[in-house]
Amino acid sequence: MESEEPGWRLQLAGTKGRGDEVPPGMPLTQRIKNGLARLVVPNPTGVPHAQVSLILYDDRGLPTGRLVDVALGAIQHARHEDLSEIANRMPERERWPNHWPGEHYKLLTGIVRLIRPRIVIEIGTFQGLSALTLARHLPEGGAVHTFDIVHHSRIPGCVLRDGDLREGRIKPIVADLTRSSVFEQYRGLFEAAELIFVDAAKDGVMEQVLLDRFESVQFQARPLVVFDDIRVWNMLKIWRNVRRPKLDLTSFGHWSGTGIIDWVEVDGGSHGRRASSGEEAPTR
Ligand SMILES: C[S@@+](CC[C@H](N)C(=O)[O-])C[C@H]1O[C@@H](n2cnc3c(N)ncnc32)[C@H](O)[C@@H]1O
Numbered sequence: 001m002e003s004e005e006p007g008w009r010l011q012l013a014g015t016k017g018r019g020d021e022v023p024p025g026m027p028l029t030q031r032i033k034n035g036l037a038r039l040v041v042p043n044p045t046g047v048p049h050a051q052v053s054l055i056l057y058d059d060r061g062l063p064t065g066r067l068v069d070v071a072l073g074a075i076q077h078a079r080h081e082d083l084s085e086i087a088n089r090m091p092e093r094e095r096w097p098n099h100w101p102g103e104h105y106k107l108l109t110g111i112v113r114l115i116r117p118r119i120v121i122e123i124g125t126f127q128g129l130s131a132l133t134l135a136r137h138l139p140e141g142g143a144v145h146t147f148d149i150v151h152h153s154r155i156p157g158c159v160l161r162d163g164d165l166r167e168g169r170i171k172p173i174v175a176d177l178t179r180s181s182v183f184e185q186y187r188g189l190f191e192a193a194e195l196i197f198v199d200a201a202k203d204g205v206m207e208q209v210l211l212d213r214f215e216s217v218q219f220q221a222r223p224l225v226v227f228d229d230i231r232v233w234n235m236l237k238i239w240r241n242v243r244r245p246k247l248d249l250t251s252f253g254h255w256s257g258t259g260i261i262d263w264v265e266v267d268g269g270s271h272g273r274r275a276s277s278g279e280e281a282p283t284r
Helices: 028-040 065-080 105-115 129-135 162-166 180-185 187-192 206-215 233-240
Strands: 119-123 143-148 170-174 195-198 224-228 246-248 258-262
Touching: 028 233, 065 105, 065 246, 065 258, 105 129, 105 195, 105 224, 119 129, 119 187, 129 143, 129 170, 129 195, 162 170, 180 187, 195 206, 206 233
Parallel strands: 119 143, 119 195, 143 170, 195 224
Antiparallel strands: 224 258, 246 258
16 A cells, blocks of 8 residues: 655656656656656645646547447456466565556556557567566467567566567567658568557657657558557657547556557548548547
């Protein structure tokens, strides 16, 4: 149970509730801005794991029926998921995978159980928790291709073991997909992706760069694209500007925001398989 100390703890975008760690890649200017925001806006709740955010009306990208169905189904699966095998690889106070709601891990397994993707792409491996989670219910022959700019063995507290990688269900790749020449190397992989999970720098730039790159991909399978931390300040505008069908699933995902996009073909732009008729009516 969380202790309710007064004031903000140094909680920065992209951490998993540890409260005192700075994720690799976060620029100094961003850390300073976050610190100043906490000074200017006093935390009225006293909850230490908290960040400055904004509530807003978002009428862009109304969800498809498919998104609502996936959300409901994934939540049902999440209720019954036990991620102790993964959580127990962490020190006791950091067993985030079994924290639900509040963390996204059980929701991710629920999505995989529902859509049974053979090709999952993760951007942001870090300690390997979400890679393990995404790999848990993959169908036969499925794989999680997990990208990071830092090799997982260099991340303190990494939970990935040799055995996890041996079967080929988790494929770590050290590469920076924000660089266009690097993205081109993996374009074919993206074209075949069925589920993409983006959980990287949240520096206010890279997630937008990735979304722009995704716009150029001829997706074959109408992937779902999940974004972590959509309620984090740096992500608000980027998430708001997504004009594809999308759904904010924060109450059933990560407390700092979990959003899911249905990468269906839309008017005026796009790749992604067009859905069968009737399926795509927005829910409002
Ligand atoms: C919040 S952590 C990921 C946590 C992990 N997905 C989980 O849920 O357990 C963010 C990771 O993104 C990585 N990252 C930062 N910039 C990146 C980039 N351009 N491409 C890939 N990964 C990047 C960082 O090195 C860091 O390991």
